[in-house]
Amino acid sequence: xxxxxxxxxxxxxxxxxxxxxxxxxxxxxxxxxxxxxxxxxxxxxxxxxxxxxxxxxxxxxxxxxxxxxxxxxxxxxxxxxxxxxxxxxxxxxxxxxxxxxxxxxxxxxxxxxxxxxxxxxxxxxxxxxxxxxxxxxxxxxxxxxxxxxxxxxxxxxxxxxxxxxxxxxxxxxxxxxxxxxxxxxxxxxxxxxxxxxxxxxxxxxxxxxxxxxxxxxxxxxxxxxxxxxxxxxxxxxxxxxxxxxxxxxxxxxxxxxxxxxxxxxxxxxxxxxxxxxxxxxxxxxxxxxxxxxxxxxxxxxxxxxxxxxxxxxxxxxxxxxxxxxxxxxxxxxxxxxxxxxxxxxxxxxxxxxxxxxxxxxxxxxxxxxxxxxxxxxxxxxxxxxxxxxxxxxxxxxxxxxxxxxxxxxxxxxxxxxxxxxxxxxxxxxxxxxxxxxxxxxxxxxxxxxxxxxxxxxxxxxxxxxxxxxxxxxxxxxxxxxxxxxxxxxxxxxxxxxxxxxxxxxxxxxxxxxxxxxxxxxxxxxxxxxxxxxxxxxxxxxxxxxxxxxxxxxxxxxxxxxxxxxxxxxxxxxxxxxxxxxxxxxxxxxxxxxxxxxxxxxxxxxxxxxxxxxxxxxxxxxxxxxxxxxxxxxxxxxxxxxxxxxxxxxxxxxxxxxxxxxxxxxxxxxxxxxxxxxxxxxxxxxxxxxxxxxxxxxxxxxxxxxxxxxxxxxxxxxxxxxxxxxxxxxxxxxxxxxxxxxxxxxxxxxxxxxxxxxxxxxxxxxxxxxxxxxxxxxxxxxxxxxxxxxxxxxxxxxxxxxxxxxxxxxxxxxxxxxxxxxxxxxxxxxxxxxxxxxxxxxxxxxxxxxxxxxxxxxxxxxxxxxxxxxxxxxxxxxxxxxxxxxxxxxxxxxxxxxxxxxxxxxxxxxxxxxxxxxxxxxxxxxxxxxxxxxxxxxxxxxxxxxxxxxxxxxxxxxxxxxxxxxxxxxxxxxxxxxxxxxxxxxxxxxxx
Numbered sequence: 001x002x003x004x005x006x007x008x009x010x011x012x013x014x015x016x017x018x019x020x021x022x023x024x025x026x027x028x029x030x031x032x033x034x035x036x037x038x039x040x041x042x043x044x045x046x047x048x049x050x051x052x053x054x055x056x057x058x059x060x061x062x063x064x065x066x067x068x069x070x071x072x073x074x075x076x077x078x079x080x081x082x083x084x085x086x087x088x089x090x091x092x093x094x095x096x097x098x099x100x101x102x103x104x105x106x107x108x109x110x111x112x113x114x115x116x117x118x119x120x121x122x123x124x125x126x127x128x129x130x131x132x133x134x135x136x137x138x139x140x141x142x143x144x145x146x147x148x149x150x151x152x153x154x155x156x157x158x159x160x161x162x163x164x165x166x167x168x169x170x171x172x173x174x175x176x177x178x179x180x181x182x183x184x185x186x187x188x189x190x191x192x193x194x195x196x197x198x199x200x201x202x203x204x205x206x207x208x209x210x211x212x213x214x215x216x217x218x219x220x221x222x223x224x225x226x227x228x229x230x231x232x233x234x235x236x237x238x239x240x241x242x243x244x245x246x247x248x249x250x251x252x253x254x255x256x257x258x259x260x261x262x263x264x265x266x267x268x269x270x271x272x273x274x275x276x277x278x279x280x281x282x283x284x285x286x287x288x289x290x291x292x293x294x295x296x297x298x299x300x301x302x303x304x305x306x307x308x309x310x311x312x313x314x315x316x317x318x319x320x321x322x323x324x325x326x327x328x329x330x331x332x333x334x335x336x337x338x339x340x341x342x343x344x345x346x347x348x349x350x351x352x353x354x355x356x357x358x359x360x361x362x363x364x365x366x367x368x369x370x371x372x373x374x375x376x377x378x379x380x381x382x383x384x385x386x387x388x389x390x391x392x393x394x395x396x397x398x399x400x401x402x403x404x405x406x407x408x409x410x411x412x413x414x415x416x417x418x419x420x421x422x423x424x425x426x427x428x429x430x431x432x433x434x435x436x437x438x439x440x441x442x443x444x445x446x447x448x449x450x451x452x453x454x455x456x457x458x459x460x461x462x463x464x465x466x467x468x469x470x471x472x473x474x475x476x477x478x479x480x481x482x483x484x485x486x487x488x489x490x491x492x493x494x495x496x497x498x499x500x501x502x503x504x505x506x507x508x509x510x511x512x513x514x515x516x517x518x519x520x521x522x523x524x525x526x527x528x529x530x531x532x533x534x535x536x537x538x539x540x541x542x543x544x545x546x547x548x549x550x551x552x553x554x555x556x557x558x559x560x561x562x563x564x565x566x567x568x569x570x571x572x573x574x575x576x577x578x579x580x581x582x583x584x585x586x587x588x589x590x591x592x593x594x595x596x597x598x599x600x601x602x603x604x605x606x607x608x609x610x611x612x613x614x615x616x617x618x619x620x621x622x623x624x625x626x627x628x629x630x631x632x633x634x635x636x637x638x639x640x641x642x643x644x645x646x647x648x649x650x651x652x653x654x655x656x657x658x659x660x661x662x663x664x665x666x667x668x669x670x671x672x673x674x675x676x677x678x679x680x681x682x683x684x685x686x687x688x689x690x691x692x693x694x695x696x697x698x699x700x701x702x703x704x705x706x707x708x709x710x711x712x713x714x715x716x717x718x719x720x721x722x723x724x725x726x727x728x729x730x731x732x733x734x735x736x737x738x739x740x741x742x743x744x745x746x747x748x749x750x751x752x753x754x755x756x757x758x759x760x761x762x763x764x765x766x767x768x769x770x771x772x773x774x775x776x777x778x779x780x781x782x783x784x785x786x787x788x789x790x791x792x793x794x795x796x797x798x799x800x801x802x803x804x805x806x807x808x809x810x811x812x813x814x815x816x817x818x819x820x821x822x823x824x825x826x827x828x829x830x831x832x833x834x835x836x837x838x839x840x841x842x843x844x845x846x847x848x849x850x851x852x853x854x855x856x857x858x859x860x861x862x863x864x865x866x867x868x869x870x871x872x873x874x875x876x877x878x879x880x881x882x883x884x885x886x887x888x889x890x891x892x893x894x895x896x897x898x899x900x901x902x903x904x905x906x907x908x909x910x911x912x913x914x915x916x917x918x919x920x921x922x923x924x925x926x927x928x929x930x931x932x933x934x935x936x937x938x939x940x941x942x943x944x945x946x947x948x949x950x951x952x953x954x955x956x957x958x959x960x961x962x963x964x965x966x967x968x969x970x971x972x973x974x975x976x977x978x979x980x981x982x983x984x985x986x987x988x989x990x991x
Contacts, residue, residue, distance in 0.1 A: 006030055011259070014045045015287075017057045047075045049259055050084040066094075073097055077106050081258070082124050085300065086293045088231050089182070096185035098228045100170040103128050104163065107139075111146060111162035118253050122488070123261060125251035126301055133171040135251065142166075169226050174302060177214025177320050177327070180233040181205065181221060190229060198224055205230065218323035234296040238278035238288060241307040242271055242295055246485040246496055248302060262553065263294045269490040269550040270562050271295075273307050274454060283561050303489075457494060457541035458927075459563065459570040461590060462486070463548045463578040466528070466909065469521045479503040479525070490550025494542030497532060504529035520910060527909045534919040538927045539568050546570070548578045560585040569932055571922065574718060574906030575600075581969060583939065587932040589717050589922070590906045592939040593946050596970045597644045601669040604642070604902055605980060606949050609739065610710045612732030612983035613703035613899045615640075615672040615679075615725055619978040620988075624663050629656050630670075631991050632981050636725070638674035650678050667973045671901075672725060679725040682898065683908070685917040686713040686720060687926070698722075702731055703900040710737070710945055711903065712938035715931050717918045718905035728895035732983020739952035741976065741987045743959070953978055953985065 010027055020028075020035045031037045039061040045051075046058035050072060053065045062068055069090055076084065083099045084091055091097045107128060110119065117139040120128065129135045134142070142165055149160045183205035191199060197220050205211060210233065213221050224230045255261060263286060271280055281291040298304040470483035482500045486492050492500060507525040536543035544567070551559055563570065563586050572590025579595035593599060601619060608614030616632040633639060633653055641659065642648045644666040650673055651658065662668050673679050684698045698704055704720065707713060907918050925931060947967045954975060979988035 010041060011045055011049075014042050014057055015051075019057070019060075047072050048079065050076060050081070050087065052087060052090075069095060073102070077102065077109060080106065080120055080124055080256070082127060082260070082297070085297060088233070092184050092231045093182070094185070098184065098231065099127070099131050100228060103132050104166055107132065107134060107142075107166060108162040110139075111142060111165075114143075120251070120253050121256040121261065122251055122253050123264060123297075123301070124256075125253050126249060126303075129249055129251060130173060130301060131170050132167055134167075172222065173225070175213055175221060175225070175232065176234075176299075176306075177212070177324050178235075178306070179213045180210045180235055181213050181216065181224075181230050182210045182233055184229050184231050186229050190227070193227070194224075194229070195220075198229075202229060214320035214324050217321055218327055232300070234299050236277060236292045236296045236299070236306070238276060238281075238292075240277050240295075241273050241275065242277070242299070242304045243273040243307055243495060244268060244271060244298075244304045244489055244491070244493065246482050246492070246499070247488060248481070250303065250484055250488055252484065252488065260290075260294065263290060264298065265490070265550065265553055266558075267291065267294055267298065268303075268488070269546070269554070270558075271304070272493060272566065273495065275565075283565065284558055455541040456539060456568040457566060458535055458538050458543045459546045459567040460532070460535065460543055461546050461548055461551075461570055461572040461576075461906075463573070463576050465577050466524060466573065467547070469524045472521060475521060475525050476503045476506045479507070486545060486547060490547040490553075492545040494536070494544055497536060497543065497545075501529055501532060504532075523912075524909045527912060527915050531907060531909065531915060531919060534923055535571060538923065541568075548576060548580065552578070552581060556582045569927070569935075572906035573909055574904040575908075576906070583943070587935045588939065589926070589935075592716075592905065592942045594969060594971070598667060598973055599971050600902075601642050601667065602950055602971055603946070604669060604671075605953075605978065605985060606946055607707070607900060607903050608980045609949065609985045610737065610945075611703040611706040611900055612735050613706070613729050613896065614901065614980055615723060615729075615899060617669060617671040617980040618988060619669050619974050619980075620659075620663060620667060621974045621977055622663060622666050624977060625660050626656055626663075629653055630988075632979060633670070633672055635675065635727075636672040637676050638672075638678045640671040640673035640678075642669040642671070644668075672727075673723070675726045679723045681901070682722045682724070683719045683911050683914045684722065685914045685921075686718060687715075687921050688713070689917070689921070701898070702896060706735070707900075707903065711942055712935075715926070715934050715938055716905055717907065717921055717926060718903065719908055719911070719914045719918070720900065721902040721904070722898040723901040724898050728897050729899035730895045730983075736984065739949060739985050741953070741956045741978075743956040744987070744989060956987070 006027070009024075010030070013023055013027065020038050023031075023038065028038075031041065042057050042061050046053075046056060047068075051058060053059050053068050058068065059065075069087070072084070072087075073091060073095065076082075083102045085099070106124075110117075117125070117136050125135075142162070145165050146160055146162065183202060186202060191202075194202065197217060201211075201216055201220050201224065213232070221230070225232065255265075263284075266284055266286075267280065270284060275283075277291055277295060278288060281288040284291065295304065299306060464487060467483045467487040470486070471480050478499075482492065482496070482503060485496075504525055507522055507529075532543060532545075554562065559582070563584060567586060569587035569589065570584055572588065574590065576591070576595070579597070579599075580591060581594060583592070583594065584590075593603070604614075605617060605619055608617060616636075618630055618632070620626075633656075637653050639651045639653050639656070640648055641651050641662070643662050659668060659670065684695065688695050688699045688704075690696065690699060698720075701722075704713075707720070907922075908914050950967060950971060954972060956976070977988040977990070978985055980986075
């Protein structure tokens with residue numbers, strides 16, 4: 001089976017009409033150097049992708065044109081593809097296959113085979129709904145009717161025909177006046193069932209060719225279409241522009257992954273109303289005709305609209321039939337904007353806001369009061385639910401003309417009935433209000449114009465998690481329509497932001513009281529609204545919401561061209577669950593590394609290592625089996641488990657064996673998270689504001705001071721997650737940015753130590769604490785005293801040799817003691833008491849005496865007496881460090897109650913205070929040009945430091961291939977079990 005890339009290359013050869021002789025050699029080898037295999041591929045590819053017979057390579061390998069189109073229709077029905085509208089001149093006019101007949105056969109085939117409605121691809125299901133009027137509920141009703149009649153039909157040995165239950169005529173579809181109508185396959189028998197006006201129009205189409213729908217009678221056009229005697233053509237030129245409003249009647253089933261569907265989604269996320277179709281095709285590097293076909297289909301389905309050229313007036317240039325006036329009236333009433341709110345005034349901001357505010361009082365004092373009220377109501381919510389008034393978030397008042405127009409619209413909207421949940425809100429309040437304003441020559445007055453929204457914009461990046469929150473929460477009746485647009489289109493443009501904010505305004509945190517976990521849906525909606533209000537005016541072009549998964553559907557070069565052409569910089573929501581395969585080429589307020597399913601584990605370990613602070617952690621490779629609780633987690637009753645493709649969760653330490661199930665499928669990162677209860681979390685936003693007394697404490701935190709050395713916390717934005725497990729963290733005294741992993745076979749093993757020393761938990765743990773910094777850089781220390789490994793607790797790919805101390809087991813410390821007087825971030829590393837100090841002093845005295853005796857006496861000693869000087873030498877070398885550690889253990893200034901858990905770059909949507917501080921910093925200084933110029937370079941430096949860390953964690957220092965290691969597009973999984981203890985990352989031997 002050929003790969004996806006090879007299949008795409010061969011498909012490009014077919015589309016470019018490359019004969020067999022000119023096919024590249026490597027593709028010929030894939031086709032077994034057989035021309036017949038290539039011709040078969042050409043034929044099947046042409047049918048699957050609905051290529052036209054004439055002018056393509058298929059005409060040279062298959063001679064029967066009519067048979068080709070018959071097979072194409074049948075294969076399209078079997079593949080549940082869209083009707084080939086670009087071949088309607090052949091399919092409809094030549095084979096008498098209309099879209100109505102086509103979808104009747106398609107749906108009946110699904111009913112015969114008892115297929116689920118979800119098997120229909122998204123666009124096919126939307127077209128079926130548009131033409132047949134059969135959606136999900138109607139399809140379930142048809143299945144029920146068929147099952148009801150099955151029992152009776154079995155008596156006559158025949159199953160019911162699904163066509164008997166399907167519609168006889170297509171439903172009334174939307175026909176725009178600029179569409180073209182073409183004559184279909186008309187028989188003499190059909191003429192007997194048409195009226196005189198319909199026959200006259202058919203004669204005109206036969207004699208003079210296609211006609212513009214708006215120049216013909218509105219009722220006649222619809223009547224002939226429902227009878228299948230005409231078909232519709234939607235002409236798209238290279239100079240046209242389109243807008244993509246919020247989706248209406250879009251069916252969310254599944255994606256088929258075919259070439260045409262992928263092109264539709266690329267146009268969704270790339271197109272805007274300021275870009276011509278030719279520019280769009282050039283940016284996507286796709287054939288112009290293919291882009292025209294795709295845009296034509298989007299206009300036919302109602303998912304996009306052609307923009308009228310600026311300055312053109314349809315009432316002057318094009319004289320439509322009088323019958324279309326009723327249609328235009330229906331369209332204007334169906335696009336009635338929602339009730340005007342202060343949020344809708346954003347687009348009427350001008351430089352003379354102060355003068356306009358005074359002048360506005362003459363028009364409507366009531367609206368002025370409402371506007372004054374808005375100055376505080378749209379401020380940020382604090383954590384206690386009150387509003388905090390920020391000058392950067394307050395919006396100026398609108399112009400008097402806009403206020404007067406909006407007042408009229410508001411009065412008119414009260415007289416209209418509210419439409420259904422899926423009413424088309426695509427025409428934003430901004431556009432309608434601007435359209436309704438009286439036109440004035442340039443230079444006369446201060447009326448807003450379309451030029452205010454031209455130029456580059458700000459992109460706000462989100463992922464599917466946000467759309468899920470907006471759809472699942474039942475927050476607002478009209479909000480789901482926008483959420484579907486954000487998910488399927490992958491973008492919500494500035495032109496639709498006003499109506500989106502109007503729906504978000506209906507969401508209140510008060511509605512979430514007593515809702516439990518559902519309350520976070522309300523919180524995301526409320527905070528998203530305040531974020532958009534703050535960021536959309538950073539540049540004149542406004543703000544677009546961009547979905548990361550849809551951007552990832554574009555190749556890297558195409559995505560860079562789209563972003564560079566349309567956006568000045570991009571701000572990311574955080575945390576993102578989707579992966580970012582490539583770093584953006586424009587300034588980006590977000591993560592600085594390429595994402596993968598294991599990146600969140602690597603980054604946590606990275607932040608702990610470069611600061612020396614963090615809870616005890618284990619990064620375990622796939623296949624590891626835990627037999628007992630790892631020693632560094634002794635005293636911790638709660639563990640935080642990070643796994644692939646899912647959120648982290650809290651696990652009771654006694655249930656550690658459940659981790660073995662996760663380790664069968666992939667690597668995991670386990671961190672100490674609390675003693676009896678899960679630790680307390682705190683989020684602090686950066687860049688830090690030194691003038692804020694609430695952040696001054698965190699600026700002086702030792703972990704933050706270390707972070708500022710290696711991470712850009714000044715030019716970027718985000719938040720730091722602090723954790724309070726109840727165990728103070730003393731950090732790392734001898735910090736080293738480099739990771740030194742020593743292979744267990746290269747370590748010098750010491751001989752057996754006396755049982756009196758080994759069994760004393762205080763001495764062994766003190767040694768582990770004081771010699772841990774040495775174990776990273778030297779190999780002369782008795783490593784087996786630190787973490788003896790005999791494979792009794794873990795079975796892994798990197799099993800160690802049996803330790804000479806394997807028979808000795810350290811006692812587990814008392815959990816209650818660590819809750820009272822812990823001495824380290826990992827309670828199993830260092831713990832002291834009165835008895836412990838006395839025992840330590842006596843052992844040091846003995847070691848000093850024995851060490852002096854060995855230099856003056858030449859008598860023979862036993863095996864046990866030989867070991868004492870060895871240990872004594874280690875104790876003498878580390879005596880000062882041990883005593884200093886003991887003396888400092890009572891000093892609270894050497895430890896931090898809060899340790900670092902994670903760092904996220906971007907704007908959070910779950911914490912009000914953190915979001916408020918970040919948005920304030922972006923508006924005040926981060927969006928300036930001087931900061932944007934520095935941002936990409938700083939991100940590249942952080943990425944290099946991070947990748948170097950990952951590289952050092954993949955191999956032992958002694959291995960020769962560490963220099964040749966290169967990190968690819970996806971971060972690798974760990975091949976060595978790693979531990980973070982004593983303030984650094986080291987090899988975990990299984991203890």
